Each structure stands twice: as structure tokens, then as C-alpha cells.
Amino acid sequence: MKVTFKENEDNKGTDVFLQNVFLGTAKINVWNQKWNVLASFYLPYNFAHVEKKNFFSAYEAGKELVEVYKSLFLREEEKQEFGISLDEMLSYLSSGS
Numbered sequence: 001m002k003v004t005f006k007e008n009e010d011n012k013g014t015d016v017f018l019q020n021v022f023l024g025t026a027k028i029n030v031w032n033q034k035w036n037v038l039a040s041f042y043l044p045y046n047f048a049h050v051e052k053k054n055f056f057s058a059y060e061a062g063k064e065l066v067e068v069y070k071s072l073f074l075r076e077e078e079k080q081e082f083g084i085s086l087d088e089m090l091s092y093l094s095s096g097s
Contacts, residue, residue, distance in 0.1 A: 003066050005058060014058040016065050023069050026061035035061040041069065
């Protein structure tokens with residue numbers, strides 16, 4: 001999956017994209033020089049800490065945002081690294097072949 005970072009117009013943040021889908025922005029706090037994320041999608045309560053967390057770089061903040069997005073919205077089959085989906089594997093195993 002392709003992750004893309006694009007600096008926004010005000011030069012105080014970086015937009016984060018996954019497969020050309022906008023996930024949010026990594027913004028720098030000019031006072032402490034740390035980065036925070038602003039997600040463009042709804043974050044459930046148990047993931048709200050991500051927006052409060054400080055990061056040392058836009059890259060680190062963006063990668064965290066991508067991981068949260070993947071865990072919330074991508075199905076298990078899309079996360080797999082090998083070439084067969086879970087449904088195909090289960091049907092193969094149940095057929096007794």
C-alpha cells in the first residue's frame with residue numbers, strides 16, 4: 001500500500017494519503033517543535049489518544065495515522081501479505097483437497 005506525504009500550503013503541516021485517500025494532516029506545534037495528527041476520519045474513544053500524542057517528525061506522525069486507519073477500516077483480507085484471501089483458504093481447507 002502506497003503512503004504519500006504532501007506539504008500543505010501554509011508550510012506548517014503535511015497531508016497524509018494512503019492509496020490516494022486523504023487520511024489527515026500532521027501539524028507541527030511551533031512552540032515545542034513536535035508533530036500532532038488531525039485525522040480526517042472519526043476516531044473512536046479508544047483511539048482518541050493518537051491526536052494528543054506528540055511525534056518527532058511528520059513521517060512518524062503520518063505512519064501512526066496510517067496504522068490507525070488500517071486497523072479501523074481495512075478488512076483482514078486486505079491486510080494479508082500473501083496472495084490468497086482468507087475466504088479462498090478456508091474453502092480450500094474445508095473441501096478436503
